[in-house]
Amino acid sequence: MDNKFSSSWIEMRQVYDMQARSPLLFEYLDKLPTTENINLLDLYCGSGSFLVWSIKNNINYKKCVLIDYDIKLLKSIKRNIKSVIEPHLKIQSNTNNLDLLIKNNKEIISNIKIIKNDCNKYNKGYDKYQLISFSAVLDLMSKSTINNILKIAKSDCALYFSLCFNGKVKWTPSNTMDKYILSFFNNHQRSDKGFGLALGCKSIEYISKLAKSRDLSIKIKESPWQIKNHSEMDKIFLNRYILDTKKSLFHMEGIDRKILKLWYEQKKYEIDNKKISLYVGHNDILIKRK
Ligand SMILES: C[S@@+](CC[C@H](N)C(=O)[O-])C[C@H]1O[C@@H](n2cnc3c(N)ncnc32)[C@H](O)[C@@H]1O
Numbered sequence: 001m002d003n004k005f006s007s008s009w010i011e012m013r014q015v016y017d018m019q020a021r022s023p024l025l026f027e028y029l030d031k032l033p034t035t036e037n038i039n040l041l042d043l044y045c046g047s048g049s050f051l052v053w054s055i056k057n058n059i060n061y062k063k064c065v066l067i068d069y070d071i072k073l074l075k076s077i078k079r080n081i082k083s084v085i086e087p088h089l090k091i092q093s094n095t096n097n098l099d100l101l102i103k104n105n106k107e108i109i110s111n112i113k114i115i116k117n118d119c120n121k122y123n124k125g126y127d128k129y130q131l132i133s134f135s136a137v138l139d140l141m142s143k144s145t146i147n148n149i150l151k152i153a154k155s156d157c158a159l160y161f162s163l164c165f166n167g168k169v170k171w172t173p174s175n176t177m178d179k180y181i182l183s184f185f186n187n188h189q190r191s192d193k194g195f196g197l198a199l200g201c202k203s204i205e206y207i208s209k210l211a212k213s214r215d216l217s218i219k220i221k222e223s224p225w226q227i228k229n230h231s232e233m234d235k236i237f238l239n240r241y242i243l244d245t246k247k248s249l250f251h252m253e254g255i256d257r258k259i260l261k262l263w264y265e266q267k268k269y270e271i272d273n274k275k276i277s278l279y280v281g282h283n284d285i286l287i288k289r290k
Contacts (some may be wrong), residue, residue, distance in 0.1 A: 007072050009244065010046045012237055013225075014080070017049050017136065017163055018056065022221035022284045026111075029059065039063040041129040043119040043144060046070070047076035050135040050162060051112070056084040059100070061131070063101075064261045067119050074098065074114050081112075114146070120145075120195065122182045126152045131160060136166040138203045139189060142196030146207055150287065153216050158288040163223055165189065167201025168281030173270075177263040184249050204283055225280040229271060238271045238278060 029035045038164040042050050045066035054061065067250030068074055085091065089109065092101040100112040102239050125149050126132065126278060132152060138161040141149075152157050167186050171178055199206050204220075213219040246264045249255050270276035 004207055005046075005057070005070065005073040005085065006179045006244075007047070007070060007076075008238055009240065011076065012240060013136075014047065014049050014052070015233070016225045016227060016237065018053050018232065020225050020282060021053050021162060023283045024219060024223075024286055025054075025162075026057070027154040028158060028219070028286055035059070037062050038130045038134060039128055040065070040131045040233070041126070042066045042121065042133040042135070044068055044134060045074075045077075045114075045204075046135070047073045048080050048086070048114075050133045051077070051220075052080045052084055055081060055102075055110075059109050062110065062182075064110060065115065067115045067117050067122060069116060069118050071116050074116055077112075077114055126157065128155075131154055131158055134159070136163040136165075137161075138142075138207065139200050140195055140198050140226060141203060142195035142198060142208065145195045146199070148202065149230045150207070150210055150214060151218065153211075153287050153289050155289040158286055161207070161285040164204055164285060166204055166281040166283050168224075168279070170279040171267070172279070173275075173279050175263070177266075179247065180259060181249070181263050184252055184255050185245060188252060190247050204285070207285065207287070211283045211287050215288050215290065219286045221284050223282045223284045225278065225282070227278045227280075229274050229277050235271055235274070238276075239268065241278070242267045243248060 040051070040061040042064065045068045051064060051066060064078065075097055075183070077232050078091060078100055082091055082125040088104065090103050091102055093099060097215060098114040101108050104118070116206055124222070149159065169185070179204055186201055192198065208218055208220070227238060229235060229238060242264055246260060249260055250257065267276065
């Protein structure tokens, strides 16, 4: 939620991300003549949320390279994959848990290389991949980062921007302060998150227009979080969500801290008493050369 990329937050949201991801990628893969030789590059991969979702949904890439600069998150990838693979499959790994093989007896199903590196400096070897994933990062990016990434799109290499925050947050029931808080939140998302000035939710309109102007094909689907607050886990997550929102907005210029505090306290009461649910809008976006 802020530019420190809290690992506990990234881990915590994984279960909601898993439910939210749309069928857009299945629809794309279904139309390909073969999916057996797809190599995946997952940039800013975090704890491997995108690959874990793929494996859970029986999408097995022949070779995967996952890159992030947070070693703690990278080291959790093996555990996260283990939690979703079918019981007859085994994961073989090196001592660092960064080179993984998913095996069915002796047959290698997938070869996964996890690399600690700065993705902003990654600029080589894109032609080895048929799918490049950017999960939950588009809204953190600046115009120039997006301009450069779109140059990689080819007819046999799709760019998949999943879980892109689209600026829509709806509480049910809502209150009169929600709109005020959301406008500050969406402005906060447009600060520098390590890629230059972030576009926040405006990144979706920006990338759509840019793709069309470069004659690339673009497909978009909704992938929202819909958190009903039915379980203890939902309650913990929602409480973390409002706390992080309060912390992020507290020092913003122009914010009325009394309203922020009142909003937080009201939401906390409603969450703790299971009187409220949350919708957070995201989009999945697939771009390739026609
Ligand atoms: C919002 S998280 C998304 C993580 C993951 N893709 C997911 O879907 O859960 C953003 C990730 O980008 C990583 N990150 C940000 N800037 C980076 C950079 N320059 N190089 C490598 N990783 C970076 C962070 O460590 C964090 O894991």
